[in-house]
Amino acid sequence: MQQSHMMTDQGEQGKSWMLYHILDRYIGSRQVVAIRRKTTLLFDQIAQRTKHPVKIFSTGSSAEGMEMKGSDMDYMMIDSYVKVLSGDEDVRCVEDSPEKTVFVMRDTNSRPGYVILQLVNLGEEGCTHMADSIVSVGDQQFISSEIYTHLYAESGNMETHGPAVSLMKEHDDNEAKGDFDFSHSFPCTSWPRQANEWRNRPRLYGWPNETLRYQIVKGGCHLVPVGDKTSSGAFLQWRISFTTAERKLIHSLTHVQFLVYGLLKYLLKQIADALKQLLGDTEVVSSYILKTTVFYAVENTPESFWKEENIFHGFMFCIKILIYWVHAGYCPNYFISNNNMIFGKVHGENQKRLLSFLVELYGITWDCLSIGEYIHPSLGQLVSRVRNGEWQIAQPTPTQLERDHDLKTFLKIFPLANNSFVLPITLKRLTESSTDLDEFIGYFTTTKALCAGGITIFEKHHATAKGNKQKYKALRISKRFMAPFSSVCTSPGLLLLATFHYQTGNYMKAIELCEQMISSFKMFVGDGSFVSKDIEKYKLI
Known part of the structure; x- marks a missing residue:
């Protein structure tokens, strides 16, 4: 009221x-x-x-929890075979990890927030672009941000945009093009000296709180390959990035x-x-x-x-x-x-x-x-x-809200768990769930990962199994792995199970499952993207 x-x-x-x-x-x-x-x-x-030595950290609007027309899908690629020291650390620590490439931050004649990275050790492992990006200045060696970004963009036929390389993708709805931006970075586990003021400055209203500040400082920072455009030395410079900290702050x-x-x-x-x-x-x-x-x-x-x-x-x-x-x-x-x-x-x-x-x-x-x-x-x-007087724009009915919530939930989680190797992660999410949403995400992704495992078993043993007993055992395991996912969605869940019965000659069971799909609409997600007819059909439920 x-x-x-x-x-x-x-x-x-x-x-x-x-x-x-x-x-x-x-x-x-x-x-x-x-x-x-x-x-x-x-x-x-x-x-x-x-x-893979390059780890992914999602950034941008989507990772913050926001989706808007024309928004980018941004990812920070973190090279785990590289270690950056802040300058206050003992460079002798490289002896503990000779396989890693180690740099140390050095100040440069530019705005605060930019550094140059002096090479301490060129590791035995890592990307092929690393050695090609090293340049000598006197008797010291540094990595060039400009060369590094150029080589990555060239290898993937992509465009450079600041520290990132971009891959264009057409959306199915033809409303807009969205960029897939990949920003390569090197991790530094130490908090940079240049940001000490942020850590220590007084906060009258207590945001961010002490616990969050501790987590952020403990997380260190990253170095991304872009120099200060107002400086003559941009060719060698790298920018200190607080991307992981910013996501924590947005979420708070x-x-x-x-x-x-x-x-x-x-x-x-x-x-x-x-x-x-x-x-x-x-x-x-x-x-x-x-x-x-x-x-x-x-x-x-x-x-x-x-x-x-x-x-x-x-x-x-x-x-x-x-x-x-x-x-x-x-x-x-x-x-x-x-x-x-x-x-x-x-x-x-x-x-x-x-x-x-x-x-x-x-x-x-x-x-x-x-x-x-x-x-x-x-x-x-x-x-x-x-x-x-058009109140429904601001105050939709509970049914509309529940429907929108369902659709958006499926759209977000469907691309996940396409392989059985993620089962330990999804099961951990399921067992540790504290809310209905956590439980559903955990259950959905677990059943989908199981289904992926069932498909692998079917493809591996259906044609190659030696003897009927071994073949029957493999098919039974495959069906058990696929069955839970069929309870979550019509397609591909129930459709995959129907296809399994068709492939194994149980045509009556396949027809029965197809009849279920025709008579009851659970959720049709297809390849993970709804089309207008699917949404309109769901609205009739």
């Missing part, structure tokens, strides 16, 4: 309530965001099981704070064309700068400020911070505050234009949500429609 009353209020708080509920559907509810994050963590755990935000972050990213997409016309570059105000804005805003405000009925005010507070930074010509990096991230980008006429543009956006308040056509209808239009 309280929410309904607020929704009918045409004042500032009422409009913020409307915006909150619209964002909750557009960006994701608490439950949907939790699904995205949990499946990302599971994906990373599965990826770590491989014996309250839902309102997270939605404000999403609203800022939405606005950036809507004004991208205007920024390009105004400044000739859409990267001046980047998604990373907006993330930095949110971090500083949350650190310097009490949690009570971030209420649902106050969400637009929180959004405007972040815009105000951004205006202040542009006016000062100084945007501090969150972890290395004396690194001005807009140095060399925002100055002179560009600074005046950007400042004027942001001040105008701030001045039109709610109307700034109606700018742009990249995402249509705009959030401003949706708020207007709710105010005119």
Whole structure:
């Protein structure tokens, strides 16, 4: 009743309530965001099981729990055969791991946050590009970030974008192209000296809390291959990256704070064309700068400020911070505050234009949500429609919410567990589950991994088994492995089991299972991506 009353209020708080509920559907509810994050963590755990020396760490919007039209799928590739020392450590530790390539950070004449990596030991293992990227400076050797990135991009026929290489992929819905960005990195288990101020600075409102700060510092940092473009020595320089720490911080935000972050990213997409016309570059105000804005805003405000009925005010507070930074010509990096991230980008006429543009956006308040056509209808239009009585946009029925929740759950977890080797991970997830969502993800992925094992057994022994007894035993195990997955989804679960019976000559059982698929719609996920007809069919349930 309280929410309904607020929704009918045409004042500032009422409009913020409307915006909150619209964002909750557009960006994701608490439950949907939790699904995205949990499946990302599971994906990373599965990826770590491989014996490949390059480990995967998911980054970007999807890993943070957000999905938006045109968003990238970003991954940080961590070379486990490389070790970077911060400079305070004893380089003699390389004797313990001669197979690893070891570098030590050295200061360079550039902005804080950039270093050069001096070679201490070229390991016996590792990628082929490593040795080819080493250059000599006097009697010392360093690895060139520019050569390293170029060689990786060249080997995979990909494009470079900052420290990343990009692979384009067409989406099935033809709405947009999404980039798959792979940023290669070297791990450093020590906290860099340049970020000591972040670790020690006073925090009036206690965010991030002491436990989270300890975890972040203990996790160290990474070095990514990109130099300071304002420096003459960019060829050799590497940037200190806090990607793993940033994901932890995003995950620690309250839902309102997270939605404000999403609203800022939405606005950036809507004004991208205007920024390009105004400044000739859409990267001046980047998604990373907006993330930095949110971090500083949350650190310097009490949690009570971030209420649902106050969400637009929180959004405007972040815009105000951004205006202040542009006016000062100084945007501090969150972890290395004396690194001005807009140095060399925002100055002179560009600074005046950007400042004027942001001040105008701030001045039109709610109307700034109606700018742009990249995402249509705009959030401003949706708020207007709710105010005119279309409540279902902001307050869908419980059935709609449950259906959306189901669809998004299956879409996120279906690509996981395609091999039986992930069973130890999925079983651990299942046995340690503390919520219904954890239990379902654990059960689904476990049954899918079992099914993959059953298929392998079938393919291996169906045609090669010696004697009927051995063949029957293999087929019985295969069926038992495949059966649990058939209880979760129609296709491929039940369809695979029907195919098994067909392949083994049990045609009546195959027909019976096909009849079940026709008469009852459990869930059809096919190759892991829903098409419109599947969604419409599910809506009829």
